[in-house]
Amino acid sequence: MARVLIVTGRVAEDIVRKVVAYSGTKHCIDIVVTPIPIAAFLTTEYIALYLKKMGIGSGDYDYILLPGLARGSGKVIEDTIGIKAVKGTVNAYDLTDILKLDDLGILSPDRPADEIVQDMVISSIKRILADIEAGLNDSNSVLVGGLRVPVNPPPIRVVAEIAEAHTLTVDGLVREFLRLAESGADIVSIGFEAYSPHPDAVRRIIPLLRRELDIPIAIDTSIPSEIDAAVECGADMVINADLTNIDMIKQVDSSVAIVTTPRDPNTHTVPDDVDTRVLLLEKAVDSVRARGFEKVFADAVLDIPLSTFRSILAFHRFKSLHPDVPMFMGVGNVVEMVDIDSVGVNGILTTIAQEVGVSAILTVEKSTKARGSTLECKLASQMASVAKVKKSPPKNIGIQLLILKDKKLYEEPYEDQVDEIVEATEDEKPYTPDPMGVFRIRVDHENGCIEALYIGRRGRILIRGRSAKAIRYEIASRGLISQISHALYLGQELAKAEIALKLRKSYIQDAPLFKRPQFIKLDRDSEIPEK
Numbered sequence: 001m002a003r004v005l006i007v008t009g010r011v012a013e014d015i016v017r018k019v020v021a022y023s024g025t026k027h028c029i030d031i032v033v034t035p036i037p038i039a040a041f042l043t044t045e046y047i048a049l050y051l052k053k054m055g056i057g058s059g060d061y062d063y064i065l066l067p068g069l070a071r072g073s074g075k076v077i078e079d080t081i082g083i084k085a086v087k088g089t090v091n092a093y094d095l096t097d098i099l100k101l102d103d104l105g106i107l108s109p110d111r112p113a114d115e116i117v118q119d120m121v122i123s124s125i126k127r128i129l130a131d132i133e134a135g136l137n138d139s140n141s142v143l144v145g146g147l148r149v150p151v152n153p154p155p156i157r158v159v160a161e162i163a164e165a166h167t168l169t170v171d172g173l174v175r176e177f178l179r180l181a182e183s184g185a186d187i188v189s190i191g192f193e194a195y196s197p198h199p200d201a202v203r204r205i206i207p208l209l210r211r212e213l214d215i216p217i218a219i220d221t222s223i224p225s226e227i228d229a230a231v232e233c234g235a236d237m238v239i240n241a242d243l244t245n246i247d248m249i250k251q252v253d254s255s256v257a258i259v260t261t262p263r264d265p266n267t268h269t270v271p272d273d274v275d276t277r278v279l280l281l282e283k284a285v286d287s288v289r290a291r292g293f294e295k296v297f298a299d300a301v302l303d304i305p306l307s308t309f310r311s312i313l314a315f316h317r318f319k320s321l322h323p324d325v326p327m328f329m330g331v332g333n334v335v336e337m338v339d340i341d342s343v344g345v346n347g348i349l350t351t352i353a354q355e356v357g358v359s360a361i362l363t364v365e366k367s368t369k370a371r372g373s374t375l376e377c378k379l380a381s382q383m384a385s386v387a388k389v390k391k392s393p394p395k396n397i398g399i400q401l402l403i404l405k406d407k408k409l410y411e412e413p414y415e416d417q418v419d420e421i422v423e424a425t426e427d428e429k430p431y432t433p434d435p436m437g438v439f440r441i442r443v444d445h446e447n448g449c450i451e452a453l454y455i456g457r458r459g460r461i462l463i464r465g466r467s468a469k470a471i472r473y474e475i476a477s478r479g480l481i482s483q484i485s486h487a488l489y490l491g492q493e494l495a496k497a498e499i500a501l502k503l504r505k506s507y508i509q510d511a512p513l514f515k516r517p518q519f520i521k522l523d524r525d526s527e528i529p530e531k
Contacts, residue, residue, distance in 0.1 A: 002062040002104055003028045005083075007047055008092065009039040009067070011413055015092040025099035030061070037416075039092070044072030048080035058082030063104045067092075074109030089113045091410050121398035128389050129155070129382060142295045142326055144257045145216030145236035147186060149297075151326045153354045154385035156361055159237075160185035160374040161220055161332070163366040166192050166201035170208065177209050180365075184378025189218035189239060189362065192226060199229035206233040218257075220362070224248040231256055239299075239328070239362065242284045244268055246291055257295040259328045260284040262314075270301045277301075277314045278321070285325060297328040297360065302349075304337035312356060319357035329353050332364035335373060342369060343376045347401045350380035351387075351394060371504050376401060403503070434486040436479075441493050443500050443507040450497045452490075454480050466501075468494035 004027050008016045013033045020029050034050055036042055047066065064085040066074055074085030086107035089095055098104070098113050106120070107113050132154050141148040149157050160180040165173060180188050190205055192198045202219065209217055218237035219230040224245050227238050231251035239259040241249060246260075262270055262280035271277050281298050288296050300318055303311035319327055331349040335342050346363065353361050361381070363373040379401050387394040437456015444451055444464075452471050454461040458480060465471040471494055481487055493509055500507035507513065 001026050001028060003060075004030070004063045004065055004099075004104065005051075005056070005061045006031045006065045006088070006095075007034065007042070007051075007067065007070075008032070009034055009042060010037040012039050012067075012092040014413070016095065019092060019095045020099065023096045023099040027099060027104075029099070039067035040069035042067055042070045044070060044074055044076040044085070047085075048077040051077065052081055056081055056083070065095075065098075065104070065107075068112030068114060078109070085109055087112050093408065093410055118398075125382070125386055125398050128386050132385055132389065142257060142297075143255075144187060144295070146214070147216050147236075149257075149326060150359050151324060152357055153359050154381075154388050156350060156354055156359065156381040156384060157186040158184060158374060158377045158381055159187040159189050159218060159239075159328075159360055159362045160377075161189040161191050161362060161364045163191045163364055164193070165190040165205055166198045173205060173208065174212055177212060180374050181213055181215055183372075183374040185215070185374050187216040187218050187237060187360070189220045189237070191220040191364070192223075195223075197223045197225045199225040202226050202229035203233055206230060206235055210234065222263075224250070227251070241288055241293075243280065243287055246284075246287050249291065252292040254292055254294045256293065257297060258288050258293045259297040259299050260288045261299045261301050272307065272310070274310060274314045274317060277311075278318050281314075281318055282322070285322075297326050298322070299328040299330065302329050302331060302333050304333050308334055312352060315356045315358065323357070326359040327357055328360045328362065329358045330362040330364075331377065332362060332366075332370065332373070335363070335370050336367055339369070341404065342371075342373050343401055343403055346373050346376040347380045347383075350377055351384045354381075354384040354388065368504070432483070432485075434481055434483045436482040436486075439475075439480075439490060439493075441490075441497055441507075441509050443497050445501065445504060448501065450494065450501060452494070456480065468498040 006016060006020070006029060008031065010033055016031060020031065032051070034042060034047070036046070044066065047070065058081065061083050064077060064083050065088045066085055068087050068090035070087060074087060077083070077085035086104060086109055088098055090112050094114065097117065106116065108116050136148040136150055141150045147157065160183065162173065162176050162180070168176065177188055188209070192201065206217055216236040218239055219226065219235050220239040221227060222240040222245055227241060227249050228251040230238060231253050235256065237257040237259065240261060241258045242261045242263045243265040244263050262277045262284060264271055264280060271280065277300060281300055285296050285298055298318055300314040301311060302308065315327060315329065331346060331353070334349060335345050338345060350361060361377055363377045365371050365373050379399060383394040383397065383399055383401070386397050386399070390397060437454055437458065440453040440455070442451050449464050449466050450468065450471055452463045452475065454463065463471050463474045465474070472491065475481060475490065481490065496513045497507050500513055505513060
């Protein structure tokens with residue numbers, strides 16, 4: 001137990017006292033409220049002098065806990081009054097977690113506690129993930145290229161696909177390949193047209209990508225000529241060799257991993273019935289092995305919504321019968337066929353994939369709404385891995401996929417009473433154009449920037465930047481506005497544009513960025529039967 005003095009401002013006083021009261025901390029806590037109302041305005045020099053005037057000195061406390069945003073180093077306070085001073089959290093609400101620490105000595109005099117604790121959490125997660133990787137060997141994993149893929153997860157490997165690769169330029173291919181790798185792809189797959197063979201494109205693309213980065217390369221095709229070309233060129237994995245085409249494949253290499261599916265050779269479709277699907281998948285695995293391919297992954301095929309659950313049962317059934325066969329799942333089927341933000345769909349499908357024993361998941365970022373799925377699947381796979389090791393749900397484990405929502409709502413109180421409360425309305429107000437000129441704002445998602453085109457007295461000036469702040473500075477420094485109302489308007493629109501850029505949403509000037517979804521309301525009176 002340590003003796004701790006918490007320093008805060010008047011605005012946060014009530015929050016701090018409530019947090020301390022409900023924290024259940026074993027430390028002995030005192031609180032000092034400074035005359036400066038907002039804690040972020042405090043400096044360590046001011047705090048040192050203020051505490052010295054109060055007569056606080058060495059031996060009175062073990063630690064002084066400062067506001068996380070206090071300016072300056074806590075060493076100034078320690079040098080002045082002889083008590084170690086460390087920074088707490090940026091937000092007073094989060095002090096609860098800090099007060100539960102056994103040793104406050106791990107905190108820093110210079111950095112907010114949030115950063116210190118997060119660094120510790122990330123280090124712990126890295127150790128867990130590294131231990132999982134270190135535990136993979138020849139007996140419990142399959143080598144795909146130089147990557148070990150476990151027979152049973154964790155970890156789950158993320159396979160990201162470049163769709164319609166034959167239509168892209170060399171620069172476009174390389175850029176997308178590197179982007180997917182940077183987003184966390186463990187394996188990059190190249191896809192083509194379903195029924196039009198492009199073996200020459202396969203022979204061109206695989207060596208091209210191989211020169212750029214040394215990660216496993218897969219091909220997603222059921223066309224034998226493309227599969228042969230891929231095996232010839234050194235592809236590490238082939239996705240979609242099954243009972244319909246395995247006997248037509250000429251190039252056999254036991255080092256190439258094969259993903260096989262339960263397509264019926266008579267109907268060329270995947271059966272709906274779970275038992276039939278599992279039986280066909282067993283036959284497909286045996287047939288692929290009989291052709292000489294030793295590294296075989298089984299894909300029971302994840303169906304689109306309406307029969308997704310039934311297909312998951314097929315995955316579970318097959319894995320229960322064949323725990324020694326690694327499984328593969330294409331989650332993009334569901335992501336593309338449901339109008340729900342991909343982050344939630346990818347997150348829950350990845351955790352389900354681990355539950356049923358899937359070792360690798362395939363994601364495709366072909367559509368606008370699926371963009372970012374590689375990163376989402378990668379994070380979800382790491383969350384699932386850590387949760388599995390910790391034997392806990394993937395919640396409060398240090399990494400998360402909360403993008404549009406938060407777990408906590410922070411509300412900063414005002415320091416004093418106000419003189420007047422004005423209720424702002426949505427009514428249209430008279431508008432006078434800025435005589436200096438106007439701006440047209442757009443988002444360039446391909447190049448990752450915001451563009452503001454000025455049209456006015458100074459001519460036509462295009463300002464590009466990656467943040468609203470950067471563009472705002474250029475507009476102000478060049479004197480391109482002359483009205484406060486125009487500045488307020490530009491601040492609003494540039495902020496919208498920055499959010500749209502980060503979330504890869506469409507930005508239309510003067511239009512709302514988000515629309516709250518509404519359920520369809522029914523006239524329930526019409527549904528009540530007459531007596």
